[in-house]
Amino acid sequence: MKKFFMLFLAMSLVFVMAACTANSDTGSEPSDEGKxxxxxxxxxxxxxNNGVEPTxxxxxxxxxAVSWNSLNNIMEGLTRLxxxxxxxxxxxEKWDVSEDGKTYTFHIRDNAKWSNGDDVxxxxxxxxWKRLLDPNTGSPAAFLGYFIEGGEAFNTGExxxxxVNVKAVDDKTFEVTLTSPQAYFLSIxxxxxxxxxxxxxxxENPEWFAEADTFVGNGPFKxxxxxxxxxxxxxxxxxxxxxxxxxxxxxHWAMVNDTNTEYQMYQKGELDTxxxxxxxxxxxxxxxxxxxxDQAGQYFYRFNVNKEPFQNVNIRKAFAMAVDQEQxxxxxxxxxxxxxxxxxxxxxxxxxxxxxxxxxGDLVKTDAAQAKELLxxxxxxxxxxxxxxxxLTYSTNDVHKKIAEALQQMLKENLGVDVKLxxxxxxxxxxxxxxxxxxxxxxSFLADYADPINFLENFQTGHSMNRTGWSNADFDKLxxxxxxxxxxxxxxxxxxxxxxxxxxxxxxxxxxxxxxVYLQNEAVSGIVRHPVGYLELKWADKE
Numbered sequence: 001m002k003k004f005f006m007l008f009l010a011m012s013l014v015f016v017m018a019a020c021t022a023n024s025d026t027g028s029e030p031s032d033e034g035k036x037x038x039x040x041x042x043x044x045x046x047x048x049n050n051g052v053e054p055t056x057x058x059x060x061x062x063x064x065a066v067s068w069n070s071l072n073n074i075m076e077g078l079t080r081l082x083x084x085x086x087x088x089x090x091x092x093e094k095w096d097v098s099e100d101g102k103t104y105t106f107h108i109r110d111n112a113k114w115s116n117g118d119d120v121x122x123x124x125x126x127x128x129w130k131r132l133l134d135p136n137t138g139s140p141a142a143f144l145g146y147f148i149e150g151g152e153a154f155n156t157g158e159x160x161x162x163x164v165n166v167k168a169v170d171d172k173t174f175e176v177t178l179t180s181p182q183a184y185f186l187s188i189x190x191x192x193x194x195x196x197x198x199x200x201x202x203x204e205n206p207e208w209f210a211e212a213d214t215f216v217g218n219g220p221f222k223x224x225x226x227x228x229x230x231x232x233x234x235x236x237x238x239x240x241x242x243x244x245x246x247x248x249x250x251x252h253w254a255m256v257n258d259t260n261t262e263y264q265m266y267q268k269g270e271l272d273t274x275x276x277x278x279x280x281x282x283x284x285x286x287x288x289x290x291x292x293x294d295q296a297g298q299y300f301y302r303f304n305v306n307k308e309p310f311q312n313v314n315i316r317k318a319f320a321m322a323v324d325q326e327q328x329x330x331x332x333x334x335x336x337x338x339x340x341x342x343x344x345x346x347x348x349x350x351x352x353x354x355x356x357x358x359x360x361g362d363l364v365k366t367d368a369a370q371a372k373e374l375l376x377x378x379x380x381x382x383x384x385x386x387x388x389x390x391x392l393t394y395s396t397n398d399v400h401k402k403i404a405e406a407l408q409q410m411l412k413e414n415l416g417v418d419v420k421l422x423x424x425x426x427x428x429x430x431x432x433x434x435x436x437x438x439x440x441x442x443x444s445f446l447a448d449y450a451d452p453i454n455f456l457e458n459f460q461t462g463h464s465m466n467r468t469g470w471s472n473a474d475f476d477k478l479x480x481x482x483x484x485x486x487x488x489x490x491x492x493x494x495x496x497x498x499x500x501x502x503x504x505x506x507x508x509x510x511x512x513x514x515x516x517v518y519l520q521n522e523a524v525s526g527i528v529r530h531p532v533g534y535l536e537l538k539w540a541d542k543e
Contacts, residue, residue, distance in 0.1 A: 060139035101181030122168035314378030470507035
């Protein structure tokens, strides 16, 4: 088996499909420029598809793959995930760790610059990290900063910004103190949520991130064009401390959310990578054109336990057991995904060397007969003579639609339940789901950092990623204890138990674990698809 981190490769092409209607003109600039990139003296231009408009290029707000993939290449944190997906020095050239493992002192590079020529300072990180945790920011990623002393208290309104233990020792020295030693700390802070923000720029223009001509970054590329909902262009950032190792001159991002259209553009040379259309997957796999890699994440559905009939656990279980994951991956998605019967994906090893998924096993399986019994029991418990109307909602996209239709048919055949389907544009869908306005809705999760706790922590009471209304005190206690447990064997036992509680209560049901399935121009090399859902173009090249 590949080394641990190699299992968590990004799902950049699958995830961006959760999107709005594509602009018909998107990508219509095929570019002789790109096709001539191998000629001496010509520009090297990479053509990619972002799927849709980024949610936001404000680091604590754009907490999704449609923002991360591009944002990761125009900004950079203290650390950066390298070619082997492990944290390496980035804006910080080195760091010191206290004897108790709680205090990190980062030394920022003297030549770390913003794209406008300003120095990247420790103050920029203090400003950005406190802003991430500020409840007024409303960041969905704020929970990632709870390992900082005072971070959770500030974010939940029980403390102040002054009590968040981050400080600028001097212009180029940044210090942070954690609540407890965190083995994965350096990996977490490579996440875009922890990117710095140019305090001077943000103070003068609070909307600095909204347009290309006002955006100020510190990554390998700079944002030079942004036609909203249509395309973006990034150019090599000559102010970047490691610019000499950046090979591409430009990256052109289309915004097309239809898999077949994306593939057609790839075939015509208008894109250098493409997702694999389900209807062509068998042929393309047979021809050996498809590249497949493992990754950490899953496609699943959320029940809203505050809306009838899903306040009843037996009705939730009935719906979950009526779903046939094998049929979904074999006949609908057709990309060799692994059916999911738990939330934590394969690849995480406990202290005994055993795989988390194998140890905890299948927590739910297809069983139409038992599903019918559970539905009957749940309806009797609620006094239903007939089941309240159920609407399944998904974000507009061809693959999501096919999966929703397959689920509709399975629920009809296995439970005798007629489910209505509804679709929404991606940003509207996300807002409605977070507000708990949807009854039954599709979801995806990709790891923010490489540890099982990142998957399970999402379902704590009131967590920004919960989006089900579900709450369980025993589950919450296990997650919090695991976060503070130094003994790895005990920590894994807590996580095993927590996952079992999650599936016994069934606020969600799983469909499949993600893999990375894509087509790529043979002239392109060096793209790194990271474990946590974003692309790395720093080392990319095009012949």
